[in-house]
Amino acid sequence: MTDQEVQKYIKQVQSEASQEMDRRIGAYTEHIDGKITAVVELVIKNSEKLDQHTEILNQHSEKLDQHTEILNQHSEKLDQHTEILDSHTEKLSHIENTLKKKVDYDEFLILKKQVISR
Secondary structure, three states, rough: OOOHHHHHHHHHHHHHHHHHHHHHHHHHHHHHHHHHHHHHHHHHHHHHHHHHHHHHHHHHHHHHHHHHHHHHHHHHHHHHHHHHHHHHHHHHHHHHHHHHHHHHHHHHHHHHHHHHOO
């Protein structure tokens, strides 16, 4: 074989190899493109789900804020009622002590009368 024939043969082999490489790369590209498309679709669906969950969490946060406000109002009311009950407890204690003194005094008067009458 002459140099020209060898070079021609090399060019032919290179051309055939190049065509085979192009064909295989095309097949791989199509295969990978299909997989990438599937992944992109999943990412989009997941993003939509995350957006929905974020909206739900925001609604729950608003509800929790409302409930916290209501609980704070109830705590204030309970504090007021506790103060009122404490005041009433003090007044009842005073009334009880006063009644004890009155009963003791009344008993003293009865006793005094009995002693005087003897």
